[in-house]
Amino acid sequence: MKRNFDRSEVSLNVGEIIRFTNEDEFLHQIYVESKDFSFDSDEKGPGEELDVEFPVPGHFTVRCGIHPRMGLDVSVEK
Numbered sequence: 001m002k003r004n005f006d007r008s009e010v011s012l013n014v015g016e017i018i019r020f021t022n023e024d025e026f027l028h029q030i031y032v033e034s035k036d037f038s039f040d041s042d043e044k045g046p047g048e049e050l051d052v053e054f055p056v057p058g059h060f061t062v063r064c065g066i067h068p069r070m071g072l073d074v075s076v077e078k
């Protein structure tokens, strides 16, 4: 019972991928909304994985459309 990301922030380089695994017992639907980069996953059930590539530098917040308190700050360096 978590309804949260394992960590609150992560740093990576342009082009690197974060693998999100739903280790929860709930659906999650994660997204980023920004002018430089956006994505919107489908609803992911327990055990499902999603690989997200961050193709541009910047600071982004990954949120969950189902659990508004979830947030992961991603810093992407060139």
Ligand SMILES: [Cu+2]
Pocket (backbone or CB within 6 Å): 003, 027, 028, 029, 064, 065, 066, 067, 070
């Ligand atoms: Cu969620």
